[in-house]
Amino acid sequence: MRNKAGRFSPQHPTLGGNTGIRYSADHTGTVPMWHRWIPAVTGLVLIRLLPPKAAPAAAPARGNLRLQAVLLLASATLFAVALWLSGGGEPAHTLLKLILLLAVPALLLRLSRRDRADQGHIHERPSAWRHYAPIAPVTAWLALTYAGPLAVPAGDYAARVDLVTLALTVVVVFSVNSLLEEVFYRRWLQTRWEHVIGPRPAIVLTSLLWAAWHVGIQGTGHLVTDLSSAIVNQGVQGLFLGYLWSRYRLMWPILVVHGAMNAAPLLLGML
Template sequence: MRNKMSRRFLHHPPLELGILVTGLALIAGSALWLALNGDTGIRYSADHTGTVPMWHRWIPALAGLVLIRLLQPKTTPVVGVPTGRGLHLQAIVLLASAVLFAVTLWLSGGGEPIHTLLKLSFLLAVPALLFWLSRRNFTRQGHIHEDPAAWRHYGPIVPVVAWLTLTYTGPLAVPPSNYAATVDPVTLLVTFAVVFVVNSLLEEVFYRRWLQTRWEHILGRWPAIVLASLLWAAWHVGIQGTGHLPADLASVFVNQGVQGLFLGYLWSRYRLMWPILVVHAAMNAAPILLGML
């Protein structure tokens, strides 16, 4: 049985279709613009200025998307969201918070500790206050268990492993980092822990579990995935930008924007945190770990 979001999306209301087409056009247009300017090398880390061809980032994500589609569960588990006006209020406030985070980070120059302070403010403090104030409108919905429990929990292993293999081995592999050789073991472990909590965990909870889920109930699956992916991509301009805003936006849209499509679909189909956390944590930690080999 298809869920209500899928049926609603099939009707193609103007807003849903407009957001979907506009978002995908931004990604495709960014790729074309970069190609025409001969600037197809995109940064894959904020720690240095190294680049990889943009299609090296697309292939693992596209392979993951195809595998999710082929191996998807029969039903999508339901995550509790507010009802009525509460849903729209939370969706709009979370959207505004995401936009403000990207804009203020870019305006501030993206350095530390402002980056972390802004992230904790807009992606954690604002949602926490919002949820507390609107708690009376919140409805908890149980998970649907029409699929075998084991398949729902372990099915994501296939697309996640495929993404990891294509991203970090073979000709498409992201270059390893020598960061581990520049710090002591304690600093390295602390860095891994802090980066996981502040980046991987907080970002995935905010952009996928909170923001995307609410907009899925309003717009349908793919418009919400595209919207959340572009918002997640946009804030990276603040830490990876070169100072030329059009080129910086194009770069993050074809990099994090495409990765966000994979993460968003992974979350939308399985409603499990561990797959998206594994992928996001690997984005941050895998190059360092590979550099230690």
């Protein structure tokens, strides 16, 4: 199996006693899996301690919302499978993402505008508390992930390109990955499944689906091993992102975290 950059990746058998997991699709470097767990668990605890003020619960799903949830689930599943079958390289990765995570869902939701999962409590004007409470878990996650002994190693991309190329890379990566994925997986998919099965099961379901597609760009060809690695890495990160969205219903916290996941290793190379 080739990764996003078109290189073969070494096996990382988390089921066989090796606790190293890849933290980027651009190279084969690994970190111990608890380096990813500790920041996420710390963030989850802080979210639990700093809940939103009088956040409304999701109403039971009506028939059209259930259909939306199922169709979005199918689109997410098809994306993960198609990307894996394609080998995970470009341009398949970006084209599949734009079609299955943006174009198809946007058309679906446009045709279903009269029965939206986010009517009411997502567009409710957030209190000042809900605006600022996410600062604590997001800051703690950033500090643990990119500073101190748990820090993700810096990449050398920033040192190899000029500033214009670096800036364009960051903007494109943020738009195609962080922004698009968070809108699809958290705002669209998770929100609808919260109405169907409840918030916590929806967070788990969305996290697993978000983790699964990473097999296509970070896989080794050993499907069970690759899935286990994705679950203990992106799956755990997805729980943090999903809980941020479920608790606060604000886009900026999940965009900051997801954006840092992708861009920080690049930018740290400038230091």
